Amino acid sequence: MRIAVTSQNFKTITGHAGKSRRFLIYELEPGREPVEIERLDLPKDRSLHDDHGPDHPLYQRQLTAILTGSAGEPFVQRMNREGIEVITTSETDIAAALRAIASDEALPPAAPHEH
Template sequence: MKIAIATHDYTDVAGHAGQARHWLVHDSETGAVTPQRLELASGEVLHHWQEDGPHPLDDVAVIVAASAGDAFVQRMARRGVEVRLTSERDASRALAAVLDGEALAAPGFNPALVLCRLRDLLSRH
């Protein structure tokens, strides 16, 4: 199973999954201890991606982020990806919790989600 953590700097969980360019990707099937760093090109950022070909996060089963709009969550669900939101700021602790089958700390109120939901209403997805 591949797990992708949206990050700002490969250490802190990013606030908005759809806008994240930096990701930590862990593949439990390879047995690798350290997740791989992935930097998306501007056209690969999920909020703007046109779904017109393969994507670097195509085979990911779980995405972890601090926030994501409803449209993003639904779009990922259609692709078979579960989105888990958390208030955990440390990317390595968030990854460890998912790998151990533990519940992530619930996300707190995020006023930016109001703007995100508004943008989703006007967005193509």
């Protein structure tokens, strides 16, 4: 499972996935620690909110999911069309959230998304 985590500071899970430009890409397998395989630091015009092209860098990463603090419904629908699940949570600790996902444990729900 390959998961992109929205992380504007490259330390914690941050919100508003559509406007995020920084992503940590992890490989996740049950029973194993998550492995960071890549960091993306995109220019402002390449946020998913601004870039609606079919060649967005995230689409080239063969993602299973995006883990974020918040996302609007249009973003969720767009990712679903690309075969990418959107997982929202109020958890900010990346390792804890990824371990929960790998163990099929529930994450704390995200706060309502304000657009």
